[in-house]
Amino acid sequence: MSSLERYSTNRVRRLIGSINSIRFKDDTGEVEYFGQQVVMLRRDAFTLIRDELTRVAGGAGQVILGIAGHTVGKEEGRALLAKAKAPGVRLPQSLPIFIRLAVEETNMGYGKVKIEDFSTESGTVNISLLNSFEVDPYRHTLKPTCAFTLGYLKGIFSELVGRDFEGKEIECKSKGDAGCKFRLAVRPESNAGTSPK
Numbered sequence: 001m002s003s004l005e006r007y008s009t010n011r012v013r014r015l016i017g018s019i020n021s022i023r024f025k026d027d028t029g030e031v032e033y034f035g036q037q038v039v040m041l042r043r044d045a046f047t048l049i050r051d052e053l054t055r056v057a058g059g060a061g062q063v064i065l066g067i068a069g070h071t072v073g074k075e076e077g078r079a080l081l082a083k084a085k086a087p088g089v090r091l092p093q094s095l096p097i098f099i100r101l102a103v104e105e106t107n108m109g110y111g112k113v114k115i116e117d118f119s120t121e122s123g124t125v126n127i128s129l130l131n132s133f134e135v136d137p138y139r140h141t142l143k144p145t146c147a148f149t150l151g152y153l154k155g156i157f158s159e160l161v162g163r164d165f166e167g168k169e170i171e172c173k174s175k176g177d178a179g180c181k182f183r184l185a186v187r188p189e190s191n192a193g194t195s196p197k
């Protein structure tokens with residue numbers, strides 16, 4: 001890594017660290033994360049909601065969770081970009097580093113995210129996830145279970161890169177794999193609609 005890259009990485013890391021903070025507004029009973037309103041939800045409450053959704057709606061349950069994750073990912077990407085612009089980080093130059101750190105170091109409690117490889121030319125990304133909050137360690141399934149996270153990753157990448165991403169979960173701990181792995185790619189017909197400025 002060149003000294004310029006290292007400088008850039010440290011700056012972006014500091015920037016993300018500075019916005020990666022949680023704020024309890026006890027007087028109004030609100031919690032803010034990244035300046036956005038959030039609620040604290042136990043992992044098992046999420047599992048309960050998902051199980052009921054699947055019971056009632058079948059496969060549509062996964063679709064609904066995917067849409068919810070996608071919306072959250074897009075909002076998160078938008079918030080990160082907005083914050084990044086403020087302190088004058090020259091985004092076009094440091095965009096790949098920014099994207100990597102933004103995705104890896106934004107701890108939403110979903111699990112430990114790592115970008116294995118990310119090619120801006122081909123528009124493909126391989127992501128691994130340890131300790132996914134959508135994996136129930138006591139239950140094995142035949143299909144991947146991390147629909148919300150998949151949607152989230154597609155959403156955050158779409159927003160940060162400025163192109164629509166599609167993809168799937170190719171390995172999942174719920175199926176007995178070592179961890180969860182996602183492969184995303186730019187949707188072929190997608191053009192730069194909301195490219196980051």
Ligand SMILES: [Zn+2]
Pocket residue numbers: 132134135144145146169171172173174179180181
């Ligand atoms: Zn999974």
